[in-house]
Amino acid sequence: MSKLFNVSSSPHVRNNDTTQRIMRDVAIAMLPATAYGVYQFGLYSLLIVILTVVSCVVSEYVWEKAMKKPVTVYDCSAVVTGMILALNMPPEIPFWIPMLGGVFAIIVVKQLYGGLGQNFMNPALAARCFLLISFAGSMNSFSSAKLGFDSLSGATPLAQLRAGETVNLMDLIIGRIPGTIGEVSVIALLIGGIYMIARKVISPRIPLIYIGTVAVFVFVFGGFDVQYMLSEICAGGLVFGAFFMATDYVTSPITPKDRLYTV
Secondary structure, three states: OHHHOOOOOOOOOOOOOOHHHHHHHHHHHOHHHHHHHHHHHOHHHHHHHHHHHHHHHHHHHHHHHHOOOOOOHHHOHHHHHHHHHHHOOOOOOOOHHHHHHHHHHHHHHHHHHOOOOOOOOOHHHHHHHHHHHHOHHHHOOOOOEEEOOEEEOOOOHHHHHHOOOOOOHHHHHHOOOOOOOOOOOHHHHHHHHHHHHHOOOOOOHHHHHHHHHHHHHHHHHOOOOHHHHHHHHHHOOHHHHHHHOOOOOOOOOOOHHHHHHHO
16 A cells, blocks of 8 residues: 555655756846946945855855765855845945855855755845844945945935935936945846746745835825835835845745735
8 A cells, every 4th residue: 555655755846947047047137236236336346246155155165065965056046145145235345244244144044054945044134134233334334335426425215214304216216326235226126026037936926015015004104105105115125125035935935825924
Protein backbone atom coordinates (compact mmCIF):
# COMPACT_ATOMS: atom_id res chain seq x y z
CA MET A 1 0.00 0.00 0.00
CA SER A 2 2.82 2.42 0.80
CA LYS A 3 4.09 2.10 -2.77
CA LEU A 4 1.08 4.11 -3.96
CA PHE A 5 2.42 7.26 -2.33
CA ASN A 6 5.51 9.30 -3.09
CA VAL A 7 6.55 10.87 0.21
CA SER A 8 8.76 13.93 -0.25
CA SER A 9 9.35 17.34 1.27
CA SER A 10 7.57 20.44 0.01
CA PRO A 11 7.10 22.15 -2.34
CA HIS A 12 4.94 19.65 -4.16
CA VAL A 13 3.81 22.02 -6.93
CA ARG A 14 6.66 23.08 -9.21
CA ASN A 15 7.29 24.95 -12.45
CA ASN A 16 10.24 25.71 -14.69
CA ASP A 17 11.15 29.04 -13.08
CA THR A 18 14.55 29.12 -11.39
CA THR A 19 15.70 31.25 -8.51
CA GLN A 20 18.40 32.71 -10.73
CA ARG A 21 15.90 33.76 -13.41
CA ILE A 22 13.55 35.34 -10.88
CA MET A 23 16.30 37.19 -9.03
CA ARG A 24 17.84 38.37 -12.27
CA ASP A 25 14.51 39.87 -13.33
CA VAL A 26 14.13 41.61 -9.96
CA ALA A 27 17.62 43.08 -10.34
CA ILE A 28 16.80 44.26 -13.87
CA ALA A 29 13.57 45.82 -12.59
CA MET A 30 15.58 47.94 -10.14
CA LEU A 31 17.88 49.33 -12.84
CA PRO A 32 15.60 52.27 -13.84
CA ALA A 33 15.44 53.47 -10.22
CA THR A 34 19.19 52.92 -9.88
CA ALA A 35 19.95 54.84 -13.06
CA TYR A 36 17.76 57.75 -12.04
CA GLY A 37 19.29 57.82 -8.57
CA VAL A 38 22.79 57.99 -10.04
CA TYR A 39 21.68 60.69 -12.51
CA GLN A 40 20.22 62.81 -9.74
CA PHE A 41 22.64 62.23 -6.89
CA GLY A 42 25.93 61.62 -8.72
CA LEU A 43 28.44 58.82 -9.23
CA TYR A 44 29.02 58.35 -5.51
CA SER A 45 25.54 56.79 -5.42
CA LEU A 46 26.66 54.24 -7.99
CA LEU A 47 29.67 53.44 -5.80
CA ILE A 48 27.34 52.80 -2.87
CA VAL A 49 25.25 50.39 -4.95
CA ILE A 50 28.29 48.51 -6.25
CA LEU A 51 30.00 48.21 -2.86
CA THR A 52 26.82 47.11 -1.10
CA VAL A 53 26.18 44.40 -3.70
CA VAL A 54 29.81 43.26 -3.46
CA SER A 55 29.53 43.17 0.33
CA CYS A 56 26.46 40.91 0.15
CA VAL A 57 27.91 38.56 -2.48
CA VAL A 58 31.28 38.22 -0.73
CA SER A 59 29.61 37.68 2.67
CA GLU A 60 27.50 34.86 1.27
CA TYR A 61 30.45 33.25 -0.52
CA VAL A 62 32.80 33.43 2.47
CA TRP A 63 30.18 32.17 4.92
CA GLU A 64 29.18 29.20 2.78
CA LYS A 65 32.81 28.28 2.12
CA ALA A 66 33.65 28.53 5.82
CA MET A 67 30.61 26.43 6.78
CA LYS A 68 31.38 23.93 3.98
CA LYS A 69 27.96 24.52 2.44
CA PRO A 70 27.10 24.66 -1.28
CA VAL A 71 27.94 28.10 -2.71
CA THR A 72 24.73 29.80 -3.83
CA VAL A 73 25.96 33.22 -4.94
CA TYR A 74 25.15 32.31 -8.55
CA ASP A 75 21.41 32.40 -7.83
CA CYS A 76 21.68 36.23 -7.67
CA SER A 77 19.67 36.48 -4.44
CA ALA A 78 22.59 38.21 -2.70
CA VAL A 79 22.77 40.69 -5.59
CA VAL A 80 19.09 41.54 -5.13
CA THR A 81 19.54 41.96 -1.37
CA GLY A 82 22.47 44.30 -1.98
CA MET A 83 20.57 46.38 -4.54
CA ILE A 84 17.48 46.74 -2.34
CA LEU A 85 19.61 47.77 0.63
CA ALA A 86 21.72 50.20 -1.40
CA LEU A 87 18.70 51.88 -2.98
CA ASN A 88 17.37 52.52 0.52
CA MET A 89 20.50 54.46 1.48
CA PRO A 90 20.90 58.26 1.56
CA PRO A 91 23.08 59.41 -1.35
CA GLU A 92 25.89 60.79 0.84
CA ILE A 93 26.13 58.03 3.44
CA PRO A 94 29.69 56.80 4.21
CA PHE A 95 30.14 53.73 2.02
CA TRP A 96 31.18 51.46 4.89
CA ILE A 97 27.77 51.75 6.56
CA PRO A 98 25.75 50.02 3.79
CA MET A 99 28.61 47.53 3.39
CA LEU A 100 28.23 46.65 7.09
CA GLY A 101 24.50 46.40 6.49
CA GLY A 102 25.15 43.95 3.67
CA VAL A 103 27.15 41.70 5.98
CA PHE A 104 24.37 41.86 8.58
CA ALA A 105 21.67 41.09 5.98
CA ILE A 106 23.42 38.03 4.56
CA ILE A 107 25.03 36.45 7.60
CA VAL A 108 22.76 37.38 10.52
CA VAL A 109 19.36 37.45 8.83
CA LYS A 110 19.79 35.01 5.95
CA GLN A 111 22.55 32.46 6.56
CA LEU A 112 22.15 31.97 10.30
CA TYR A 113 18.56 30.95 9.67
CA GLY A 114 19.48 28.44 6.98
CA GLY A 115 19.92 30.45 3.80
CA LEU A 116 17.51 31.48 1.07
CA GLY A 117 13.95 30.47 1.87
CA GLN A 118 14.55 30.11 5.63
CA ASN A 119 14.98 33.76 6.68
CA PHE A 120 12.26 35.12 8.97
CA MET A 121 12.10 38.52 7.25
CA ASN A 122 13.46 40.33 4.24
CA PRO A 123 17.25 40.56 4.82
CA ALA A 124 17.57 43.99 3.19
CA LEU A 125 14.72 45.39 5.28
CA ALA A 126 16.21 43.92 8.46
CA ALA A 127 19.59 45.46 7.60
CA ARG A 128 17.99 48.84 6.97
CA CYS A 129 16.34 48.70 10.41
CA PHE A 130 19.68 47.71 11.95
CA LEU A 131 21.42 50.66 10.29
CA LEU A 132 18.66 53.10 11.26
CA ILE A 133 19.08 52.13 14.90
CA SER A 134 22.87 52.08 14.81
CA PHE A 135 23.57 55.12 12.60
CA ALA A 136 20.46 57.28 12.84
CA GLY A 137 22.26 60.51 11.95
CA SER A 138 23.82 59.22 8.74
CA MET A 139 20.67 57.31 7.73
CA ASN A 140 18.53 60.45 7.96
CA SER A 141 20.87 62.87 6.21
CA PHE A 142 19.58 64.09 2.84
CA SER A 143 21.49 67.33 2.51
CA SER A 144 22.86 67.48 -1.01
CA ALA A 145 20.52 65.98 -3.55
CA LYS A 146 21.64 67.42 -6.90
CA LEU A 147 18.97 68.31 -9.41
CA GLY A 148 20.63 69.25 -12.70
CA PHE A 149 22.84 72.21 -11.92
CA ASP A 150 21.03 73.14 -8.73
CA SER A 151 21.41 71.85 -5.23
CA LEU A 152 18.46 70.93 -3.07
CA SER A 153 18.81 70.70 0.68
CA GLY A 154 16.45 70.53 3.60
CA ALA A 155 13.66 68.29 4.77
CA THR A 156 12.32 65.37 2.76
CA PRO A 157 8.80 65.69 1.29
CA LEU A 158 7.35 63.50 4.06
CA ALA A 159 8.83 65.82 6.68
CA GLN A 160 7.35 68.79 4.81
CA LEU A 161 3.93 67.16 4.71
CA ARG A 162 4.10 66.42 8.43
CA ALA A 163 4.89 70.07 9.02
CA GLY A 164 1.78 71.10 7.10
CA GLU A 165 3.67 72.34 4.06
CA THR A 166 2.75 71.59 0.45
CA VAL A 167 4.94 69.82 -2.08
CA ASN A 168 4.95 69.79 -5.86
CA LEU A 169 3.24 66.57 -6.96
CA MET A 170 5.01 66.48 -10.34
CA ASP A 171 8.39 66.74 -8.59
CA LEU A 172 7.40 63.73 -6.49
CA ILE A 173 6.39 61.68 -9.53
CA ILE A 174 9.49 62.52 -11.56
CA GLY A 175 11.86 62.38 -8.59
CA ARG A 176 13.15 65.93 -8.16
CA ILE A 177 13.18 65.56 -4.38
CA PRO A 178 15.58 64.63 -1.57
CA GLY A 179 15.45 61.01 -0.47
CA THR A 180 17.23 57.71 -0.67
CA ILE A 181 18.96 56.67 -3.88
CA GLY A 182 16.21 54.46 -5.27
CA GLU A 183 12.96 55.73 -3.79
CA VAL A 184 12.62 59.21 -5.30
CA SER A 185 11.32 58.55 -8.83
CA VAL A 186 7.85 57.02 -8.93
CA ILE A 187 8.08 56.74 -12.71
CA ALA A 188 11.28 54.68 -12.55
CA LEU A 189 9.81 52.43 -9.86
CA LEU A 190 6.61 51.86 -11.85
CA ILE A 191 8.66 50.90 -14.91
CA GLY A 192 10.41 48.28 -12.79
CA GLY A 193 7.15 47.09 -11.27
CA ILE A 194 5.46 46.74 -14.66
CA TYR A 195 8.47 44.80 -15.93
CA MET A 196 8.19 42.29 -13.06
CA ILE A 197 4.45 41.90 -13.60
CA ALA A 198 4.95 41.40 -17.35
CA ARG A 199 7.61 38.79 -16.65
CA LYS A 200 5.26 37.14 -14.13
CA VAL A 201 7.85 37.51 -11.38
CA ILE A 202 5.26 39.11 -9.09
CA SER A 203 1.50 39.36 -8.98
CA PRO A 204 0.06 42.90 -9.06
CA ARG A 205 -2.19 41.93 -6.16
CA ILE A 206 0.21 42.72 -3.31
CA PRO A 207 1.53 46.11 -4.51
CA LEU A 208 -1.92 47.31 -5.60
CA ILE A 209 -3.60 46.30 -2.34
CA TYR A 210 -0.71 47.70 -0.30
CA ILE A 211 -0.74 51.08 -2.05
CA GLY A 212 -4.54 51.15 -2.23
CA THR A 213 -4.92 50.50 1.50
CA VAL A 214 -2.56 53.35 2.34
CA ALA A 215 -4.40 55.61 -0.11
CA VAL A 216 -7.76 54.92 1.53
CA PHE A 217 -6.54 55.56 5.07
CA VAL A 218 -4.62 58.71 4.11
CA PHE A 219 -7.63 60.00 2.19
CA VAL A 220 -10.03 59.39 5.10
CA PHE A 221 -7.78 60.61 7.92
CA GLY A 222 -6.20 63.36 5.82
CA GLY A 223 -9.40 65.32 5.45
CA PHE A 224 -10.54 63.75 2.16
CA ASP A 225 -7.84 65.69 0.33
CA VAL A 226 -6.86 63.99 -2.95
CA GLN A 227 -3.75 66.13 -3.41
CA TYR A 228 -2.51 65.25 0.07
CA MET A 229 -3.24 61.56 -0.48
CA LEU A 230 -1.28 61.46 -3.76
CA SER A 231 1.58 63.39 -2.18
CA GLU A 232 1.81 60.92 0.71
CA ILE A 233 1.87 57.95 -1.67
CA CYS A 234 4.58 59.43 -3.88
CA ALA A 235 6.67 61.19 -1.22
CA GLY A 236 8.43 58.32 0.51
CA GLY A 237 9.47 54.76 -0.09
CA LEU A 238 5.93 53.40 -0.31
CA VAL A 239 6.06 52.53 -4.03
CA PHE A 240 9.53 50.98 -3.69
CA GLY A 241 8.41 48.92 -0.70
CA ALA A 242 5.20 47.81 -2.40
CA PHE A 243 6.95 46.37 -5.46
CA PHE A 244 10.33 45.25 -4.14
CA MET A 245 9.83 44.41 -0.46
CA ALA A 246 6.22 43.42 0.14
CA THR A 247 6.44 40.96 -2.78
CA ASP A 248 9.44 39.11 -1.34
CA TYR A 249 8.92 35.41 -2.12
CA VAL A 250 10.06 34.12 1.26
CA THR A 251 8.12 36.43 3.56
CA SER A 252 4.98 37.20 1.52
CA PRO A 253 1.82 35.04 1.54
CA ILE A 254 1.34 32.39 -1.14
CA THR A 255 -2.42 32.21 -1.69
CA PRO A 256 -4.42 35.13 -3.18
CA LYS A 257 -6.70 35.45 -0.15
CA ASP A 258 -3.79 35.51 2.28
CA ARG A 259 -2.18 38.28 0.22
CA LEU A 260 -5.37 40.28 0.54
CA TYR A 261 -5.66 39.86 4.31
CA THR A 262 -2.04 40.25 5.41
CA VAL A 263 -1.06 43.24 3.27
